[in-house]
Amino acid sequence: MTGPTGLSRRGLLAAGGGALAAAAAGAGPAAADAPPGRANGRAPGHQVRTGFDRLAADGYALLDGARVGVVTNPTGITAEARHIVDVMHADERVDLVAVFGPEHGFRGTAQAGGSEGRYDDPATGLPVYDTYLKSGQPLADVFTASGVDTVVFDIQDVGARFYTYIWTLYDCMAAAALAGKRFVVLDRPNPVTGRAALGPVLDRAYATFVGREPIAQAHGMTVAELARLFAGEFLTRPVALETVAVTGWRRAGFFDTTGLPWVPPSPNMPTPDTALVYSGTCLFEGTNLSEGRGTTRPFELLGAEGVDGRWAEAVNALGLPGVRFREAYFAPTFSKFQGRTVGGVQLMVHDREVFDPVRTGIALLVTARRSWSGFAWRADQWIDKLTGSARVRTMIDAGADVDEVTGAWEADLAAFRAVREEYLLYR
Structure with missing residues (x-):
């Protein structure tokens, strides 16, 4: 990049x-x-x-x-x-x-x-x-x-x-x-x-x-x-x-x-709580998992068919500041998995002062790929448009952990x- x-x-x-x-x-x-x-x-x-x-x-x-x-x-x-x-x-x-x-x-x-x-x-x-x-x-x-x-x-x-x-x-x-x-x-x-x-x-x-x-x-x-x-x-x-x-x-x-x-600035931005997580969890638009569209908690609920509680366990084990993850099941009324029950996580931000939405989004991607064998990027590589380059996708595919992925952009960010x-x- x-x-x-x-x-x-x-x-x-x-x-x-x-x-x-x-x-x-x-x-x-x-x-x-x-x-x-x-x-x-x-x-x-x-x-x-x-x-x-x-x-x-x-x-x-x-x-x-x-x-x-x-x-x-x-x-x-x-x-x-x-x-x-x-x-x-x-x-x-x-x-x-x-x-x-x-x-x-x-x-x-x-x-x-x-x-x-x-x-x-x-x-x-x-x-x-x-x-x-x-x-x-x-x-x-x-x-x-x-x-x-x-x-x-x-x-x-x-x-x-x-x-x-x-x-x-x-x-x-x-x-x-x-x-x-x-x-x-x-x-x-x-x-x-x-x-x-x-x-x-x-x-x-x-x-x-x-x-x-x-x-x-x-x-x-x-x-x-x-x-x-x-x-x-x-x-x-x-x-x-x-x-x-x-x-x-x-x-x-x-x-x-x-x-x-x-x-709401748009139909899937119902509350300020949605905005708080959006800059991280919108990255799931670039995957085959639901980003929660079609639910009452878009971008706070994430999931797919076949996902179970191992994802919530994996991301909770990282001890990310200000947020916990609940094993969740939901059926979107539109968008991905419309009318079908999927498993996943719900983000529950308990301390917004220390919560980092982008790091959290990367952690969710890393753990989703490792804990669910069905994980895939969208075929059009939309994730690259959302993250701004191919680097996040290729690093996660290569097995990089959260610190490695987030550390790779520090010079550009500075x-x-x-x-x-x-x-x-x-x-």
């Missing part, structure tokens, strides 16, 4: 957000990557104000005179759980003319790998354009056809490289640059904290829509920070980027400390962490 090519350190192309970004409480010189386990000392229920809430409180001054289009989905809500499109459409201070939907769609009705297509929103009458799997000039043409001059992005991310909304952000930024549109990112907290970047860094030879550029598997950043990183390191054409930071959030804060309402540091907004 090559190193994190493309991390040019050429600096920011956009200062990002003007007074709204600079005035953010908690913004400023960011702390170095902290290992999992460092508490933040903030009481549960502490109120965080999102980028949109701050934009609205400022009277939408940042959008004054602009023809606005919004890239969003059901997570684009206010602290009072009103959707930002409905709020802006009803406010005469905003000239909102279009909505752009990502994977799963603007209203969130499509399953993984799907979107809602082009339609007029029944609630507002606004035209909704489909961005899913569009990039480059075709996406720039969508922005041009919509008549907008400012594209606003507001979607809740979950902190994993292969969660596609951050690549919708990337593609929309690149398309906005091509089309000559201003781009505004309204920030939201990373729900699993922004303490540390974890896991392998993508090799560009394996770039897909689940990873366009060399960032870590668990990036430990917010969408505004990622936008700054994308602009400063990866985009080939400058974009007129502005960001609106959140206030009241610090890097060690989990979602339940924010006081914000949780809306290089990414150093570059990431330049773009962080919060302490």
Whole structure:
């Protein structure tokens, strides 16, 4: 695997957000990557104000005179759980003319790998354009056809490289640059904290829509920070980027400390607990085991026909910090093993402060392969797209243990962490 090519350190192309970004409480010189386990000392229920809430409180001054289009989905809500499109459409201070939907769609009705297509929103009458799997000039043409001059992005991310909304952000930024549109990112907290970047860094030879550029598997950043990183390191054409930071959030804060309402960002991301494990257990999409889709605990339940309690015993014996594994049996209602009873494990995180989702995901892969003779990678080698190279797969196939696999990416990860540091907004 090559190193994190493309991390040019050429600096920011956009200062990002003007007074709204600079005035953010908690913004400023960011702390170095902290290992999992460092508490933040903030009481549960502490109120965080999102980028949109701050934009609205400022009277939408940042959008004054602009023809606005919004890239969003059901997570684009206010602290009072009103959707930002409905709020802006009803406010005469905003000239909102279009909505752009990502994977799963603007209203969130499509399953993984799907979107809602082009339609007029029944609630507002606004035209909704489909961005899913569009990039480059075709996406720039969508922005041009919509008549907008400012594209606003507001979607809740979950902190994993292969969660596609951050690549919708990337593609929309690149398309906005091509089309000559201003781009505004309204920030939201990373729900699993922004303490540390974890896991392998993508090799560009394996770039897909689940990873366009060399960032870590668990990036430990917010969408505004990622936008700054994308602009400063990866985009080939400058974009007129502005960001609106959140206030009241610090890097060690989990979602339940924010006081914000949780809306599932996608159909199989029902709770913040799902997001906590997702950056590790989503790797099972690349195997013949179920990753828990079609259950009430996706990505927390893993299994296949023929798996028994030996898997739970094997992974529990590793003594992974912050998590235990229960022998589990379930019957998915859709996806792999639909309607069939499978055996496997349920992850039970008991100390999220020390839990490492990526290391845990690797440990589960290593033990699954050793304890179940039916283990196989997906024939299309999807695991390589998820991990960012062939290295994890080939090392596990060669009999490497957890420490060997996770140690192999440390140099690339250290290089990414150093570059990431330049773009962080919060302490």
